[in-house]
Structures are given as structure tokens and as C-alpha cells.
Amino acid sequence: MVRQRALPMEMATMKRRRWRRWLALALATLLLCGCLAGRPAFLWVRAWLHDQPVPHHVPMGHVDDASRMNSTPVATVWSIPSDPAGVEEQLRELLQRARMERLPVALAGARHTMGGHTIAPDGIVLNMLPFNHMAWDAQRELLTVGAGARWFEIIPYLDARGLSVAIMQSNHNFSVGGSLSVNCHGWQQQRPPIASTVASFRLMLADGTIVRCSRTEQTELFALVLGGYGLFGIILDAELRVVPNERYRPEVEVLPAERYVARFQEKVGQANDVGMVYGRLCVAPGAETFLREAILTVFRQSPCRPEEMPTLRSPGYATLRREVYRAQIGSAAGKDVRWKTEKAVSGIMGRMHFSRNQLLHEPAEVFQEQNADRTDILHEYFLPPEGVGPFLDAARQIIPRHDVDLLNVTIRNVLADQDSFLRYADRDLFAFVMLFNQPRTSAADERMAALTRELIDAALANGGRFYLPYRLHATPEQLAGAYPQAARFFERKRHYDPHELFQNQFYLKYGRP
Numbered sequence: 053m054v055r056q057r058a059l060p061m062e063m064a065t066m067k068r069r070r071w072r073r074w075l076a077l078a079l080a081t082l083l084l085c086g087c088l089a090g091r092p093a094f095l096w097v098r099a100w101l102h103d104q105p106v107p108h109h110v111p112m113g114h115v116d117d118a119s120r121m122n123s124t125p126v127a128t129v130w131s132i133p134s135d136p137a138g139v140e141e142q143l144r145e146l147l148q149r150a151r152m153e154r155l156p157v158a159l160a161g162a163r164h165t166m167g168g169h170t171i172a173p174d175g176i177v178l179n180m181l182p183f184n185h186m187a188w189d190a191q192r193e194l195l196t197v198g199a200g201a202r203w204f205e206i207i208p209y210l211d212a213r214g215l216s217v218a219i220m221q222s223n224h225n226f227s228v229g230g231s232l233s234v235n236c237h238g239w240q241q242q243r244p245p246i247a248s249t250v251a252s253f254r255l256m257l258a259d260g261t262i263v264r265c266s267r268t269e270q271t272e273l274f275a276l277v278l279g280g281y282g283l284f285g286i287i288l289d290a291e292l293r294v295v296p297n298e299r300y301r302p303e304v305e306v307l308p309a310e311r312y313v314a315r316f317q318e319k320v321g322q323a324n325d326v327g328m329v330y331g332r333l334c335v336a337p338g339a340e341t342f343l344r345e346a347i348l349t350v351f352r353q354s355p356c357r358p359e360e361m362p363t364l365r366s367p368g369y370a371t372l373r374r375e376v377y378r379a380q381i382g383s384a385a386g387k388d389v390r391w392k393t394e395k396a397v398s399g400i401m402g403r404m405h406f407s408r409n410q411l412l413h414e415p416a417e418v419f420q421e422q423n424a425d426r427t428d429i430l431h432e433y434f435l436p437p438e439g440v441g442p443f444l445d446a447a448r449q450i451i452p453r454h455d456v457d458l459l460n461v462t463i464r465n466v467l468a469d470q471d472s473f474l475r476y477a478d479r480d481l482f483a484f485v486m487l488f489n490q491p492r493t494s495a496a497d498e499r500m501a502a503l504t505r506e507l508i509d510a511a512l513a514n515g516g517r518f519y520l521p522y523r524l525h526a527t528p529e530q531l532a533g534a535y536p537q538a539a540r541f542f543e544r545k546r547h548y549d550p551h552e553l554f555q556n557q558f559y560l561k562y563g564r565p
Contacts (some may be wrong), residue, residue: 067477076110108120118163119167119523121492124557127174128504137251159282173557185200197289198288199412202226216408233279251293278471284548301351302349313440329464343448346463349525354405362407375418426492465481467480
């Protein structure tokens with residue numbers, strides 16, 4: 053009997069040892085690949101020396117967002133109480149004060165947007181993060197969760213029940229309210245944006261009234277708020293559909309970028325055993341390399357007994373992975389080494405297994421710029437399948453013309469959105485998520501703005517759109533071209549919020565009449 057009780061512990065120990073052996077093998081391969089590439093030690097030491105994380109200093113009375121380019125004075129930051137009991141009356145009093153003092157209100161969670169979407173200049177910023185309660189309704193198979201809860205709090209809660217998030221971003225730092233407000237998507241296979249997983253949510257309007265919004269109740273508000281950037285009211289909590297946690301085995305393939313869409317459709321299009329998928333493009337400069345080679349990673353279901361499910365844990369070797377990634381900054385050789393390393397390590401991945409929750413449970417900080425003088429800036433462009441090739445042809449010409457540092461391009465697919473009003477996915481699309489690194493200067497911001505407008509034009513010319521949570525570099529005309537429903541969206545905002553209580557910098561630039 054004693055022996056039988058010890059078996060699960062021994063099995064767990066053996067699994068940990070196997071996991072460490074695979075990681076050690078991956079590390080050895082990574083180092084070998086680096087040696088073959090020529091200058092890895094120098095590049096990684098240089099990256100380590102230059103990587104000097106410091107806390108982001110925001111002046112007293114100011115707030116900022118993930119761009120670290122939006123420090124703005126505000127009247128106050130008010131944190132919502134964590135206890136749901138009594139919070140509704142406190143919120144009503146806050147909104148009443150805002151109306152009486154003519155203070156705009158902005159809603160903030162993890163503040164991972166980059167265009168002041170969580171900032172009302174000289175107004176009240178409502179910090180939703182403490183409002184993170186959650187409950188699982190097994191009978192209805194719905195997770196009720198406070199808008200301030202972040203995915204890194206939700207994933208372990210679901211993991212303990214054999215469940216997983218259906219749709220979320222690629223990192224776990226984001227809040228539920230923020231994810232719904234930008235109608236996020238991720239690398240979950242052949243799925244629409246997150247709005248498709250929302251059964252209902254409770255919303256406090258500008259006058260303090262609370263309404264339940266769903267596909268059968270307050271249907272217009274339901275569509276407007278999902279992807280509504282906090283302009284219609286305060287999402288209090290939401291009911292989300294979730295999925296079973298699964299074990300996956302990755303299949304990794306290196307191929308020409310021009311073949312990516314066709315190969316994706318061959319391997320993934322009608323497959324019912326694929327859980328997650330992402331692609332990556334080579335960013336190493338050169339006519340033969342830049343955006344011309346791709347890696348397609350497909351995670352197929354690999355059923356197992358419950359005791360064989362990989363344990364939820366943070367990814368290992370975060371420091372090494374970070375330095376390999378950051379070695380790209382300002383370095384063509386660093387980009388080349390990183391790409392060769394990624395291709396080499398991808399071959400090992402095919403022998404490993406991951407749980408769905410493991411793949412989702414990674415923080416953005418692993419790769420994020422944390423030096424005081426630089427920042428990371430995201431772009432995202434959505435293209436129909438036939439527009440991918442022409443857009444990439446244009447991007448290969450546009451990006452090198454600007455003094456910018458492209459670190460990463462990830463490819464995801466998004467199915468048509470049937471739920472939100474200000475939708476970016478009006479059909480099935482491929483998303484190209486670009487990460488740039490730039491100095492935190494006005495000159496660098498102007499260069500980034502010029503680049504962004506050219507890439508937006510290229511996307512529009514090929515039937516595509518751009519994502520709205522990032523820097524506000526698009527012209528109003530480009531916004532109207534990508535989102536012809538935007539004028540009606542802002543008109544309905546003023547219908548539900550006639551005194552324009554809920555504001556942010558996104559609304560101030562594009563929404564005011």
C-alpha cells in the first residue's frame with residue numbers, strides 16, 4: 053500500500069526529469085546552432101550588457117500604458133474594490149462625481165494598449181484590476197469572472213478543473229475587461245475573436261444603470277461593447293465559455309513565406325485535431341531572407357490519461373530565451389542567429405508534449421523591452437488569403453525604407469466575427485503581428501507613424517484592415533477606410549453616453565464630431 057501511494061509522486065518526478073532532459077537537449081542544440089552561426093556569444097553578452105531593466109517612472113499625477121509613450125496628467129486613479137458586495141453603489145457615486153465635476157472617465161486593466169485607450173486626460177482612470185472574482189458554473193458550463201481578472205489568474209483556476217481558456221492573447225498578462233474591450237484574438241485554431249466565447253456580461257452605463265447584455269438581451273450594446281474600447285460603460289463581469297484542457301504535440305515546418313497560406317490550408321483548414329497554430333516570418337535583413345521564409349507550428353491533439361497531462365508551469369530558461377531575442381536589437385547578425393536558432397530548436401519541439409494551458413501561461417515580460425530609453429511597439433494587419441502575398445511584397449519594400457527595427461512577425465488566422473459591431477474580421481483573415489523596437493523619442497515616434505501609415509495603405513489596397521489598440525498613427529481617413537462602420541459606432545456611443553462621460557485618447561482623436 054505504501055508503494056502504491058508513492059507511485060504518483062515517482063511518476064511526477066520521472067516526468068520532471070524527462071522534461072529537464074528535453075530542455076537540456078534544446079539548450080545544447082540552441083548553443084550549437086549559435087556556434088555555427090558565428091558570433092552568438094558576443095551577441096548574447098552584448099544583449100545581456102545592454103538589457104538593463106528599470107521600473108518605468110511615471111511622474112506623480114500621470115498615467116501611461118504599454119507603449120511607454122503616453123504619459124498623461126489625470127485628476128485621479130480610482131481602484132475598484134475587490135469585493136463585489138457594495139461595489140455597484142460606489143461606482144454610481146464615482147460616476148455622479150464625474151458628471152458633477154465634468155471629469156471624463158477612462159477604464160483601465162493591465163494597460164497593454166498603446167494609444168491612450170485607457171487614459172482620459174485630466175480625468176478619472178478607473179483601475180479595474182482588483183475586481184477579479186471568478187466562479188465556475190458546472191451545470192451551465194460557464195465561467196463568471198470579474199472584468200479585472202487577468203488570464204494568469206484564470207488559467208490555474210481552470211487548469212485545476214481540467215479546463216482551459218477558449219480564446220485569449222498569446223500572453224497571460226491581459227485582463228478580461230481589456231480583452232473584451234479590444235475584442236482580442238489569439239493563436240487558437242480556426243476561431244473568431246473572443247466575442248464568440250462571451251455568453252453575457254453586466255454593464256454599468258453612464259447614468260449608473262446596470263444592464264445584462266447578451267445575444268438576446270440588449271443586443272445592440274452587446275455588439276458595441278465587445279470591441280468598444282471602454283466607451284459605452286463599465287464591464288463589471290462576464291460569463292465566458294471555456295474548453296477542455298488538452299495535450300498537444302507540435303508539428304513544425306520551415307517553408308517559403310509565399311507558400312504559407314496554401315500550406316496552412318492543407319494542414320489545418322479542415323482538420324479537427326488541431327488545437328493551436330501560429331506562424332513566424334524571418335526578419336533578418338537581406339533580399340533573400342527578409343519576410344521570405346516562414347515557420348509554421350501546428351499543435352495537434354495528443355490524447356492522454358489525466359495523470360499524463362503536463363503540469364502547469366512557467367516556461368523554463370526565460371533569461372536565456374530573452375537574451376537570444378533581445379540580441380536582435382540593432383543587429384542584423386542577431387536577427388540571423390535568432391532565426392537559425394529558432395529553426396534548429398523547432399525540430400526538437402516535435403518530440404515534446406505540451407498542455408494547452410502551458411502554452412497559454414507565459415508572461416509578456418519574457419521578451420518585453422524594459423530599458424528606460426527604448427520601447428516595443430506593436431502593429432497588426434489583417435489580410436484575406438488572396439491579399440497576403442501582395443501585402444508581404446509591399447512590406448518588403450516599405451519597412452527597409454524607414455529607420456525602424458523589426459524584431460518579430462507572428463502569423464495567426466482569425467475566422468469571421470459574427471458578434472461585434474466595430475469588427476476587424478468581417479471575413480476569414482490572416483493576422484500579421486509585427487513587433488518593432490524604437491527609442492522613446494518624438495523623432496522615432498514620427499518615423500514609426502510614417503511607417504504605420506504606409507503599411508495601413510498597403511493593407512487597405514489588398515482588402516485588409518489594421519488593429520485599433522495600438523499607437524494612434526492612422527489618419528481618420530484610414531480609420532474610415534478600414535472600418536466603414538466607425539461613424540455609426542461613434543454615433544451610437546453618444547446615444548448611450550450623451551454627455552460623453554466615458555472618454556479616452558482613441559475617442560478624442562477619432563470619435564469627436
